[in-house]
Amino acid sequence: MNDLKEKLYTIPVTDAFQADCECPLCSMYHELETQSIEYTMGPSYMEDDTRAETDKVGFCSHHIKQMYASQNRLGITLILDTHMNEVIKNLERLSKNGKPATGSFFKKPAYTDVKSYVDYLEANCFVCNRIRNTFDRYIATIFYLYKTEGTFRDTFRNSKGFCTKHYGMLYQMAGSNLSGNLLNEFINDLNRLYLENMKRVKEDLEWFRDKFDYRNQDAPWKNSRDAVPRSILKINSVMLDES
Structure with a gap:
């Protein structure tokens, strides 16, 4: 990342x-x-x-549900209509051993037969791709800030840890972004944050469970009232609406 990009993504990460x-x-x-x-x-x-991009890549099942829930029925109708035209056109050609018209959007054909085209559609989503481009920069910014700013290192160390998925992501990418003592320091911080906070949430979950025992009905809830959604976030990387 250059200095401009580093500054651009620093605020949301911090x-x-x-x-x-x-x-x-x-x-x-x-x-x-x-x-x-x-x-x-x-x-x-x-x-x-x-529209040219949504026509080509479509959407995953998760995000098409969210789009439908937005209540913009005309918008989703228009998007689906032209995307379906693209799918029908390509599969008609491929099913006859033809080649799809990929245009200049691709440097080389992304699919050459029915299977590779269906696999391409399954592996792509306009929303996922849009998120991924920025999220990758956020990850790079985390390592940049950890490496260059002591204040951020303190903020990092005082956070509540990570879900299992993102713990693994940071662990795997650390070696490509840090080295030497700083890499060891980061891994130690990361491991401690993940394990200490997973155990903390697990204790809250256990107390939430124990509160259903009649012997604990008059005991305080402590920090367990939202233990279930917090546990789901830690394990499944899902942020639930608690309202």
């Missing part, structure tokens, strides 16, 4: 780590997902470049 959240990366991903759904179902779906 804000997420300063927030009261069980996984800052889940928080950042959730915010990007919300913004991407709003963008897709907003005026952008009438723009030629956006």
